[in-house]
Structures are given as C-alpha cells and as structure tokens.
Amino acid sequence: EVQLVESGGGLVQPGGSLRLSCAASGFTFNTYAMTWVRQAPGKGLEWVSAISGSGSSTNYADSVKGRCTISRDNSKNTLYLQMNSLRAEDTAVYYCAKMRGYYYEEAFDIWGQGTVVTVSS
Amino acid sequence: EIVLTQSPGTLSLSPGERATLSCRASQSVSSSYFAWYQQKPGQAPRLLIYGASNRATGIADRFSGSGSGTDFTLTISRLEPEDFALYYCQQYGSSPYTFGQGTKLEIK
Numbered sequence: 001e002v003q004l005v006e007s008g009g010g011l012v013q014p015g016g017s018l019r020l021s022c023a024a025s026g027f028t029f030n031t032y033a034m035t036w037v038r039q040a041p042g043k044g045l046e047w048v049s050a051i052s053g054s055g056s057s058t059n060y061a062d063s064v065k066g067r068c069t070i071s072r073d074n075s076k077n078t079l080y081l082q083m084n085s086l087r088a089e090d091t092a093v094y095y096c097a098k099m100r101g102y103y104y105e106e107a108f109d110i111w112g113q114g115t116v117v118t119v120s121s
Numbered sequence: 122e123i124v125l126t127q128s129p130g131t132l133s134l135s136p137g138e139r140a141t142l143s144c145r146a147s148q149s150v151s152s153s154y155f156a157w158y159q160q161k162p163g164q165a166p167r168l169l170i171y172g173a174s175n176r177a178t179g180i181a182d183r184f185s186g187s188g189s190g191t192d193f194t195l196t197i198s199r200l201e202p203e204d205f206a207l208y209y210c211q212q213y214g215s216s217p218y219t220f221g222q223g224t225k226l227e228i229k
Contacts, residue, residue, distance in 0.1 A: 037166075044209065044220055044221070044223050045166065047219065050218070097166055105214055106213065107156040107177075107213060108211075109171070109178070111166055112165060113164075115166055
C-alpha cells in the first residue's frame with residue numbers, strides 16, 4: 001500500500017524552528033518528486049515547496065523562501081521540511097504529497113494525513 | 122503568480138443531480154498541468170483529475186474534467202452522497218503551484 005506518514009509538528013514560539021518528516025512506503029521513493037502543501041485553519045491549500053526525485057533540485061513559495069529547506073534521504077525513504085524563523089502565519093496543517101513524476105510539473109497523487117504546526121507564544 | 126478563481130463558492134444540489142464546477146485562471150495554463158482535488162472534513166485532499174481531463178487511479182467515471190487556456194470545468198454527472206465535499210483546482214505548470222480558493226458542494 002502506498003503511504004505517506006508525516007511527523008514533527010507541534011507548538012513552537014515565534015522565531016523558533018521545527019523539522020517535519022514524511023516517511024514514504026509502497027513505492028520507489030527516489031523516482032518521484034515530492035512536495036509540501038499547507039492549509040491554515042479554515043483556509044484553502046497553499047503549496048510550500050517541492051523537490052525532485054534525486055533531491056538535486058528544489059523549489060519554494062515566496063512565503064517560505066529563505067526560511068524553509070526541503071530535503072530528502074532516499075536511503076531512508078523520507079522527506080523533510082526544515083522550518084526556521086517561524087511566524088504566526090505559518091500555523092497550518094502541513095501535508096506531504098507524492099508527485100506523479102520525477103520532476104516538478106506533475107499533479108500530487110498521494111497525500112499524507114498531515115501534521116499540525118502551531119506558532120504561538 | 123497564476124491566480125485561480127473558482128465558482129461558485131458554494132453549490133447546493135441533490136443526490137442524482139449533475140454538478141458543474143468552474144475554475145478560471147488569471148493567465149493561460151497548459152491543460153497538461155491542471156488538476157482537481159476533493160477534500161472532505163478532517164481529511165487530506167485527494168487527486169481526482171490531472172492533465173485537465175485524466176481521471177486519477179480509482180476515481181469513478183462520473184467525475185470528468187475539461188477545459189483549456191484560462192477556463193476549466195469539473196463535472197460530476199450524477200451526484201452520490203459521498204461526493205458532497207470541498208473541491209479545489211490547481212495549476213502545476215508554473216511555480217508557484219497555485220490552488221483555487223475552493224468550491225463547497227453541499228446537499229440541498
């Protein structure tokens with residue numbers, strides 16, 4: 001069964017850091033691009049970042065560029081999102097998702113259940 | 122950034138009826154890079170349609186997508202009770218990969 005399981009969310013103070021993880025199973029991880037999407041409480045979906053299958057290429061939304069780093073460990077079938085200098089507006093459910101192909105321009109066909117990040121003092 | 126505007130915001134229909142959801146882009150989007158997702162409360166989104174008109178794996182054939190350029194449509198031919206949910210359109214051909222604000226499909 002194809003599955004993505006996120007972890008690492010929690011309550012963090014403004015200016016703090018968190019590292020989200022996404023454990024993948026049921027597919028050949030290193031042959032697919034991966035992405036993070038977030039959803040603020042009661043709001044719509046916002047794409048955050050994407051990474052190619054090899055990890056050599058990354059892409060970010062302007063809202064997180066310079067504060068977040070996406071990475072992957074293909075030996076561990078795991079995707080990461082390191083988030084620094086967190087702000088209240090980063091509060092959201094963070095979903096990892098598998099993209100349909102090796103590179104970015106693909107739809108997001110498998111989603112994890114999400115992990116909640118709350119930025120508050 | 123390509124802005125996607127979905128209409129209507131809320132669509133009230135009865136089971137068995139036909140639903141037509143629209144999405145308009147602020148600039149032309151290649152149909153190869155257009156998708157629709159369904160989201161139910163407390164759940165992650167689910168891919169329905171990719172490449173504007175291709176059903177994702179396991180998606181019922183009552184769901185169909187069409188459109189090109191700046192205007193795209195998701196049609197549900199005969200609504201089932203489980204179809205009442207939120208629907209998002211998305212373009213993934215031009216970074217940032219933007220989503221529409223969503224259409225809520227509710228039971229009338």
